[in-house]
Amino acid sequence: MQKNNYMDIMEKNHMEIPWHDYTENDSNVLINKAGLIEKASVIGRVGLIMLSCGTGAWRVRTSMNRLAKELGVTCTVDVGLMSIEFNCFDGKECVSQSLSIANTGVNTSKLYRMEQFVDNFPKQEAHLTGEEIHRRLDEIESIHTLYSPAKLGLAAALACCAFTFLLGGGPIEMVLAFIAAGIGNVIRTKLIKHHYTLFLNIAVSISAACLTYTVCLHLAEMLFHIPSFHEAGYICSMLFIIPGFPFITSGIDLAKLDLRSGLERLTYSVIIVLVATMFAWIMALLLKLQPQDFSSLSIDPVLHLLLRLITSFCGVFGFSIMFNSSIPMAATAAFIGAIANTLRLELVNFTATPAAVAAFIGALTAGLLASIIKKWNGYPRISLTVPSIVIMVPGLYLYRAIYNFGIMSLTEAVSWFAAAIMIIIALPLGLIFARILADRTFRYCT
Numbered sequence: 001m002q003k004n005n006y007m008d009i010m011e012k013n014h015m016e017i018p019w020h021d022y023t024e025n026d027s028n029v030l031i032n033k034a035g036l037i038e039k040a041s042v043i044g045r046v047g048l049i050m051l052s053c054g055t056g057a058w059r060v061r062t063s064m065n066r067l068a069k070e071l072g073v074t075c076t077v078d079v080g081l082m083s084i085e086f087n088c089f090d091g092k093e094c095v096s097q098s099l100s101i102a103n104t105g106v107n108t109s110k111l112y113r114m115e116q117f118v119d120n121f122p123k124q125e126a127h128l129t130g131e132e133i134h135r136r137l138d139e140i141e142s143i144h145t146l147y148s149p150a151k152l153g154l155a156a157a158l159a160c161c162a163f164t165f166l167l168g169g170g171p172i173e174m175v176l177a178f179i180a181a182g183i184g185n186v187i188r189t190k191l192i193k194h195h196y197t198l199f200l201n202i203a204v205s206i207s208a209a210c211l212t213y214t215v216c217l218h219l220a221e222m223l224f225h226i227p228s229f230h231e232a233g234y235i236c237s238m239l240f241i242i243p244g245f246p247f248i249t250s251g252i253d254l255a256k257l258d259l260r261s262g263l264e265r266l267t268y269s270v271i272i273v274l275v276a277t278m279f280a281w282i283m284a285l286l287l288k289l290q291p292q293d294f295s296s297l298s299i300d301p302v303l304h305l306l307l308r309l310i311t312s313f314c315g316v317f318g319f320s321i322m323f324n325s326s327i328p329m330a331a332t333a334a335f336i337g338a339i340a341n342t343l344r345l346e347l348v349n350f351t352a353t354p355a356a357v358a359a360f361i362g363a364l365t366a367g368l369l370a371s372i373i374k375k376w377n378g379y380p381r382i383s384l385t386v387p388s389i390v391i392m393v394p395g396l397y398l399y400r401a402i403y404n405f406g407i408m409s410l411t412e413a414v415s416w417f418a419a420a421i422m423i424i425i426a427l428p429l430g431l432i433f434a435r436i437l438a439d440r441t442f443r444y445c446t
Helices: 002-010 036-052 057-070 108-120 130-141 149-166 171-193 198-224 228-241 244-255 259-287 301-322 327-351 355-377 381-390 395-406 410-438
Strands: 074-079 083-089 094-100
Touching: 036 057, 036 074, 036 083, 036 094, 036 108, 036 130, 057 074, 057 083, 057 108, 057 244, 057 259, 074 259, 108 130, 108 327, 108 381, 149 171, 149 228, 149 301, 171 198, 171 228, 198 228, 198 259, 228 259, 228 395, 244 259, 244 381, 244 410, 259 395, 301 327, 301 381, 327 355, 327 381, 355 381, 355 410, 381 410, 395 410
Parallel strands: none
Antiparallel strands: 074 083, 083 094
């Protein structure tokens, strides 16, 4: 009896779609000569796989439209965060489908393969049968994570360690954040692998990172007589949870008036931030931690510039690996991020540029560089731009806002929250205007 109850609990809430049932296994009819239902199954599946990669509604719709045009079908699409509703009609028949994914995430390697599939469709897949096309999509869909939980933990450790320096932390805070973030993200990836719910995933991984940082700090105090003020870096150990992809894609979708997708992605991002900061605050109260300012570092300006370039590269590289980018793709994004983020920080430090304006310029620079680089390597633009500016998302500001709200220090809370919101608005705006300048097709609403 207990076994049956367990199986009932573990039954999939989202039923799998038998894509091959839409085709004739022994048919030699090419897809462009097939029936409307078979054509719609290919169009819908391509859109659904792209949606599962974390890309925005505009890119999903564009890909589905390109396939529909090649197959002689008119397609109207409504895209959300986790579902697609679309109609296909050919002048004689009409097929309507509603498709959804079980969970959302980011997979830039799969996205790259899907963009190649769509680009090559007129030359290759259009001359195959529906069954052959679905087999190719089976291969692409089987691309899960390229890295083990240990490697993803190492990537998060590298990213948060670099983040710590860029926020003003020193070597001790960097080492402690490296250890804590690595353990936190290993736990997070294990929970994702076993399909645990989002709230549990965030709560456990954030709590583990915060606890690990505190334990390591106390050990360092006892063994090496490290002063306790280094606890300021505990916030940085939790920044691997920042929802950079949905934050940025929500802004891009809103810019293209894809309000459903934009608002759903924004809501998803806000949920992650609120749950993460709430549990970080609770852990801070339990462990008696306070978000103090980092002690100032006396570094020569030229050396500081070089260190910012290096740590920005390492931080973006780590985040890009967490998004399942290949090593070359991650290195390309890291190169862009190193230039864009260092420019942002230098503007704030040496020209008294407001943080939000500097963030806009940094994101604009990242978007323009990604557009130039995309022309010769073909990587999806979003796979380069989002990792390169995730490191600019003010996770520290958001946490301090929630922390001060929690202790009823409302003036401080509103100040941190306002600063965070201004930067968060500026980042997608920078990418949007870079896209407007560099991509002719993005300038129009058609």
